[in-house]
Amino acid sequence: MNAWLSTVGGSWWSYAFMRHALMAVMLVSPLFALIGGLAINHRMAFYADAIGHAALTGVAIGVLLGLPNPASAILAFSVLLAVLITVFRWKSAAPTDAVIGLTMSIAVAAGLVILSRGGQFGRYMPLLIGDILTLTTADLVLLAVLGLLTFLTALCFFNAVFLTTLNSSLALSRGIPVRSLELGFAVFVAAVVALCIPWLGLLVVNALLILPAAAARNVARSAGAYFLLSVLFGWTAGLIGLWASFRFDTAAGPTLVLAGGLLYLLTLLIRALRA
Amino acid sequence: MTAPFHEPADEVRICGACCTRLVGFGVTIGGHRLLRDIHLHLHCGEMLAVIGPNGAGKTTLLRAILGEIPHTGQLTFTPFRAGSRRPRIGYVPQRLDLDRSAPATVLDLFAAALTRRPLWLGISRSVRTAAEGAFRRLSAPVMLDDRLGQLSGGQLQLVLLALALAPRPDILLLDEPMSGVDESGISRFYEAISKLRREYDLAILMVSHDLDAAASVADRMALLGKGTILREGSPREVLNDPATRSLLGYRAEVRAWPAIPKETRSPHSAESGGPEKRKQ
Numbered sequence: 297m298n299a300w301l302s303t304v305g306g307s308w309w310s311y312a313f314m315r316h317a318l319m320a321v322m323l324v325s326p327l328f329a330l331i332g333g334l335a336i337n338h339r340m341a342f343y344a345d346a347i348g349h350a351a352l353t354g355v356a357i358g359v360l361l362g363l364p365n366p367a368s369a370i371l372a373f374s375v376l377l378a379v380l381i382t383v384f385r386w387k388s389a390a391p392t393d394a395v396i397g398l399t400m401s402i403a404v405a406a407g408l409v410i411l412s413r414g415g416q417f418g419r420y421m422p423l424l425i426g427d428i429l430t431l432t433t434a435d436l437v438l439l440a441v442l443g444l445l446t447f448l449t450a451l452c453f454f455n456a457v458f459l460t461t462l463n464s465s466l467a468l469s470r471g472i473p474v475r476s477l478e479l480g481f482a483v484f485v486a487a488v489v490a491l492c493i494p495w496l497g498l499l500v501v502n503a504l505l506i507l508p509a510a511a512a513r514n515v516a517r518s519a520g521a522y523f524l525l526s527v528l529f530g531w532t533a534g535l536i537g538l539w540a541s542f543r544f545d546t547a548a549g550p551t552l553v554l555a556g557g558l559l560y561l562l563t564l565l566i567r568a569l570r571a
Numbered sequence: 572m573t574a575p576f577h578e579p580a581d582e583v584r585i586c587g588a589c590c591t592r593l594v595g596f597g598v599t600i601g602g603h604r605l606l607r608d609i610h611l612h613l614h615c616g617e618m619l620a621v622i623g624p625n626g627a628g629k630t631t632l633l634r635a636i637l638g639e640i641p642h643t644g645q646l647t648f649t650p651f652r653a654g655s656r657r658p659r660i661g662y663v664p665q666r667l668d669l670d671r672s673a674p675a676t677v678l679d680l681f682a683a684a685l686t687r688r689p690l691w692l693g694i695s696r697s698v699r700t701a702a703e704g705a706f707r708r709l710s711a712p713v714m715l716d717d718r719l720g721q722l723s724g725g726q727l728q729l730v731l732l733a734l735a736l737a738p739r740p741d742i743l744l745l746d747e748p749m750s751g752v753d754e755s756g757i758s759r760f761y762e763a764i765s766k767l768r769r770e771y772d773l774a775i776l777m778v779s780h781d782l783d784a785a786a787s788v789a790d791r792m793a794l795l796g797k798g799t800i801l802r803e804g805s806p807r808e809v810l811n812d813p814a815t816r817s818l819l820g821y822r823a824e825v826r827a828w829p830a831i832p833k834e835t836r837s838p839h840s841a842e843s844g845g846p847e848k849r850k851q
Contacts (some may be wrong), residue, residue: 330691399795450689451689452687454691455682455686455690455691456683456687458675458690459649459680459683459684462667462680463667464639465634465639466662466664466684466731468638468639468662469637469735469744472638485734505735512674513674514672516674517676517718518675518679518690519675519679519683519690519691520679520691522691523690524691534575567672
């Protein structure tokens with residue numbers, strides 16, 4: 297593998313930071329495929345995006361509280377927001393996307409107002425943008441743990457959530473506690489997004505969560521293929537994106553996202569040809 | 572021409588050994604009394620159609636029976652020679668809000684409903700066998716590998732009906748089963764329902780706005796209006812009642828459709844599914 301990668305991509309594989317970045321993508325792709333696929337089924341792509349943006353407020357709260365590391369503040373705020381949005385969705389007659397949109401606007405604005413006080417805004421931006429090239433071995437271990445936790449959770453709840461995303465009344469009639477599951481899933485998505493943002497950055501998290509699954513949706517026929525193709529597309533986008541960013545000296549995260557975008561277009565083409 | 576009305580007593584023998592009851596059933600949400608004082612008895616093998624104008628609370632009634640919204644009063648199922656409990660409900664939703672590209676097959680739907688093993692770890696042989704059995708019970712073509720998004724309205728209804736029967740419920744709830752289904756799909760669906768009633772002594776509660784179809788398949792009819800049951804009886808009695816006419820603007824002249832062959836409603840349910848059989 298090492299030799300092959302060297303011949304294909306030049307010397308990029310010899311840099312530890314590139315290897316770490318690639319391993320990070322390898323680790324998060326299955327995790328994101330599980331969550332992303334269900335999130336798209338449940339029309340939650342925009343929700344995940346909103347949670348990601350609201351991380352800004354998490355950072356701001358961390359700063360206000362004087363926390364040395366904002367990660368815990370981001371996590372706490374995202375989970376709180378997840379609960380609020382979900383409950384609001386149940387109780388309110390307003391369309392879901394409007395609820396999410398307005399929550400996001402308020403959260404982002406609040407974060408910006410707090411952080412921009414005193415002109416210190418630039419200091420906090422890296423927390424939000426993240427950098428897939430700065431990951432350490434310890435970060436990778438944490439990602440692996442997160443992946444394992446997701447896998448174990450999915451072992452118990454995947455089918456129930458899947459059925460709920462198809463039709464909640466049907467799920468309810470089969471004894472599935474729909475409300476708790478919806479809340480649990482929303483909180484889980486929020487927690488994963490919040491935990492990954494300081495490492496990978498807002499753009500990469502949301503793109504890797506939605507793009508591979510959306511591409512897989514274009515070509516998969518069954519739920520099993522949907523998941524497996526999502527993983528495969530995540531890996532492919534990561535590999536191509538990281539190689540290209542090294543080769544053309546571009547920012548790693550956005551290049552990776554563009555690679556995912558190209559894959560999506562390709563699957564769209566395949567789908568059109570099939571039809 | 573008149574609708575193919577029938578009296579339950581001479582055509583479908585209702586075994587009566589088990590019973591689903593709604594007693595003093597009501598729903599109050601946010602201070603609004605949506606439903607009140609509803610008393611309904613539903614015996615095995617019997618089909619009750621609940622009709623009523625839009626906004627009468629038909630959907631609310633279904634959602635409350637399903638447990639989606641809280642209700643007052645009681646909902647109990649009394650099996651043969653056993654204590655009462657909450658009934659096991661088979662539910663056929665009005666429609667699945669699926670986008671056509673949704674990557675999920677009919678088999679995925681069954682596996683998700685019947686097992687815990689995540690769909691991406693493969694689907695066991697036993698799920699396939701159970702699903703095939705459910706389709707055969709309906710004499711419906713087995714379509715396990717078709718994508719849910721590609722099915723016609725009628726096919727999807729049959730899939731949902733087959734799913735509702737695995738495992739066997741105490742009572743089957745049908746929510747506007749014919750909406751968005753073409754005529755051949757409707758008659759096929761009702762053939763399947765008739766077969767079920769005949770062979771499995773299943774109690775069925777159907778909510779419907781299609782009075783003709785409801786009259787031709789149901790044993791009893793209940794008119795829901797102003798948040799409660801206004802009339803209950805044979806389809807003929809309820810449809811000819813002035814209350815029904817004023818509430819629904821219904822005229823007694825109805826089409827004889829869909830045509831359910833008389834022999835599919837033969838009264839052998841009492842022999843084939845006596846109390847002993849139901850104990851298993």
